[in-house]
Amino acid sequence: MAKREKSEFNLDGDAFSLFRTTFDNSLAITAYDGNRKGSAVGNDFSDAGIDTAVRSAVASAASAEDDPANGIAPGEGKKCFEVGVLERDMDRFFDRVMEFKNDLAAKYPLIKLTSVVASYSRSDSLFKTSEGSEFESHSGAYDFVAEFAGND
Numbered sequence: 001m002a003k004r005e006k007s008e009f010n011l012d013g014d015a016f017s018l019f020r021t022t023f024d025n026s027l028a029i030t031a032y033d034g035n036r037k038g039s040a041v042g043n044d045f046s047d048a049g050i051d052t053a054v055r056s057a058v059a060s061a062a063s064a065e066d067d068p069a070n071g072i073a074p075g076e077g078k079k080c081f082e083v084g085v086l087e088r089d090m091d092r093f094f095d096r097v098m099e100f101k102n103d104l105a106a107k108y109p110l111i112k113l114t115s116v117v118a119s120y121s122r123s124d125s126l127f128k129t130s131e132g133s134e135f136e137s138h139s140g141a142y143d144f145v146a147e148f149a150g151n152d
Contacts, residue, residue, distance in 0.1 A: 001045070002026045002125035007090055011101065011116040031057035032072060036064040075132025083139040088120040093142060100146070108150075115147045 003025050010018040027050065030039045038060025042053045097118050104113055120142050127135040 001028075001127075002123060004121065004123045006119055006121045007088060008117065008119040009090070009094060009097075010118075011097070011113075013114060014101075027053055029053045029057040031061040032070060033058070033061040033064075035066045035068050035070045036061045037067065037070040038062070038064050072129055072131050073133070075129065076135075077132060078134045078136075080136040081138070083137075085120075085140045085142065086122070086138055088122065088140065090120065093118060093120060097144065100144075104148075110152060111148050111150045113146060113148050117143075117145045119143045 003023070005021060005023050007021045008018070009016065009020075025043045025045055027042045027045065028039065029041075030037065031054070038057050040053045040056035040060060042049055044050070044052070097116060101113055101116070104111060120140065122140045123137070125137045127133070127137075
């Protein structure tokens, strides 16, 4: 199970042109029936949505070919992993992008900044097995892409 959130703002030339936040949820279920494996994916976290995904994964496993290599690893307990910047600061990020834009104009007057896409992405996921493994993962990162043209 994973939840992702992305906040993005754009500059076109000197003008602020976009600010948006998008959300993405995903669910992946793997089921084993002996040595047969099936899976299903979805994005509905409601009880009914999860139930539908589980039933689809079980049905998929029931119709799969037997493969002795399929199985679940022994449980490894609970673990939590964190990577990157977990709390966004869009005001400070916007200030830093504007600082870049102003510094570029002052130091390199022949370079014209045509567009900037700046974003912060956060992802939280959970992986669990029936053998006792439970892994949480939390990550966050800023991204910055600048497009420019130079004239002499």
